[in-house]
Amino acid sequence: MLDFLKCTVNIEKPYEYQLLYDWLGKGLLINDCSDLWRERRKLLTPAFHYKILDEFVPIFNEKTDILLDRLRESADKESVNICDLVFPAALDIITETSTGFKINAQQKENLDYIQAVQDMGRILWIFSMTKMGQQFKHNLNVSQTLTRRVIDERKRYLMQNKGNTDLETKDTKDSKTRKRLAFLDLLLDHHLRDNTLSLEDIREEVDTFIFAGHDTTAICLSWTYHFIGLYPEIQRKLHQELDSILTTNCMVTIDDIKRMPYLEAVIKESLRLRPPVPVILRAIKQDIQLGQYVIPRGVTLGLMIDVMHLDPDIYPDPLTFNPERFLTAGEGRDAFSFVPFSAGVRNCIGQKFALNELKIVLAKTLRLYHFQSLEPRDRLIEYNAIVKKPKNGIRIKVSPRYQA
Numbered sequence: 045m046l047d048f049l050k051c052t053v054n055i056e057k058p059y060e061y062q063l064l065y066d067w068l069g070k071g072l073l074i075n076d077c078s079d080l081w082r083e084r085r086k087l088l089t090p091a092f093h094y095k096i097l098d099e100f101v102p103i104f105n106e107k108t109d110i111l112l113d114r115l116r117e118s119a120d121k122e123s124v125n126i127c128d129l130v131f132p133a134a135l136d137i138i139t140e141t142s143t144g145f146k147i148n149a150q151q152k153e154n155l156d157y158i159q160a161v162q163d164m165g166r167i168l169w170i171f172s173m174t175k176m177g178q179q180f181k182h183n184l185n186v187s188q189t190l191t192r193r194v195i196d197e198r199k200r201y202l203m204q205n206k207g208n209t210d211l212e213t214k215d216t217k218d219s220k221t222r223k224r225l226a227f228l229d230l231l232l233d234h235h236l237r238d239n240t241l242s243l244e245d246i247r248e249e250v251d252t253f254i255f256a257g258h259d260t261t262a263i264c265l266s267w268t269y270h271f272i273g274l275y276p277e278i279q280r281k282l283h284q285e286l287d288s289i290l291t292t293n294c295m296v297t298i299d300d301i302k303r304m305p306y307l308e309a310v311i312k313e314s315l316r317l318r319p320p321v322p323v324i325l326r327a328i329k330q331d332i333q334l335g336q337y338v339i340p341r342g343v344t345l346g347l348m349i350d351v352m353h354l355d356p357d358i359y360p361d362p363l364t365f366n367p368e369r370f371l372t373a374g375e376g377r378d379a380f381s382f383v384p385f386s387a388g389v390r391n392c393i394g395q396k397f398a399l400n401e402l403k404i405v406l407a408k409t410l411r412l413y414h415f416q417s418l419e420p421r422d423r424l425i426e427y428n429a430i431v432k433k434p435k436n437g438i439r440i441k442v443s444p445r446y447q448a
């Protein structure tokens with residue numbers, strides 16, 4: 045599999061990904077033309093520079109503060125479905141960081157859009173004349189109308205403020221609405237100089253970020269709370285690490301999260317056992333030798349990330365949730381044996397973004413709350429909706445660590 049992931053030739057996505065075409069078009073995730081993909085990836089890579097990612101930290105904190113309010117409301121209840129809390133939080137984060145628009149999913153605003161985005165991943169495979177097919181078209185319309193409106197408004201703003209589109213400048217007059225927006229401004233800046241990148245191309249990339257960046261992180265958060273809530277000793281160690289770094293209600297910074305090795309190990313172990321994207325596919329365009337086999341041109345090759353992560357030669361006692369295995373700096377493992385974000389040239393462009401988000405949300409919530417999982421691992425049924433989700437959610441009892 046190492047050869048497959050390292051390969052720079054067989055990087056095209058096969059037909060199966062085109063089920064997302066009506067929604068994501070030629071966006072980075074499903075783009076099946078290697079030249080266009082390379083062009084777009086080159087254009088978008090600067091938006092994921094660590095300095096730009098640092099600017100999202102206040103948004104991660106602000107949205108987690110709202111999540112904390114919702115956890116406070118849940119603390120009196122017998123249990124809460126943690127997915128219902130973290131999915132809107134993740135959607136709020138990705139929408140605001142990629143477009144500047146506050147969708148306010150956690151405050152239950154823009155419900156038609158939220159419903160549309162959540163349904164879309166679920167009902168893709170339906171023929172258009174069926175009732176669900178009509179529902180899919182409706183969802184598409186709702187989500188694309190909003191994305192187009194946000195892009196048009198931002199373009200008008202940038203044109204009125206010509207000269208201020210330099211991505212290195214920041215307008216400080218009204219930081220709420222005018223602050224530089226990395227993803228969308230980068231694309232609009234390019235569009236205003238070279239309109240071969242059309243507004244519809246930009247819409248496809250923005251929708252791609254929203255799709256690729258919200259379900260995945262929300263699922264990882266949900267499973268991580270579940271694992272933490274199952275193993276009190278692991279939760280105790282996490283609380284100990286967080287208490288030594290954070291005060292009770294502070295803004296978590298990039299420097300803080302760099303000092304949280306145990307939290308990072310817990311996230312990695314969660315991603316190992318429950319990778320949100322369990323399978324990736326590639327269209328084989330040139331014969332490739334994998335071990336003793338030649339995989340011929342024309343074949344679709346699937347890489348089962350979830351199965352790879354259970355190899356007992358690499359991960360002894362593979363079904364045990366054991367974050368410690370990630371503290372011993374990859375002993376006996378190569379970089380291609382842990383691939384929740386895929387690997388090689390077609391890897392996840394958002395992985396640093398995702399890890400920062402996961403660490404900040406988890407650090408802030410765990411600092412103040414205790415989580416107890418009410419269902420054992422084998423009771424939770426998973427289903428595939430492009431990403432793999434818990435079918436009926438995850439029930440957790442949330443309790444404050446400190447009395448108000």
Ligand code: HEM
Pocket residue numbers: 072073074085252253256257258260261264319320321323324325383384385386390391392393394395397398
């Ligand atoms: C825990 C969170 C995440 C996981 C597990 C994850 C996983 C992955 C995986 C496995 C791929 C490869 C898919 C394939 O080859 O078919 C991928 C691609 C991608 N991801 Fe992520 N992702 C996460 C978060 C994000 C975030 C936050 C963003 C955006 C901010 C993002 C944007 C993308 C994009 C645009 C691609 C396509 C890259 C390309 O083909 O050039 N992802 N992701």
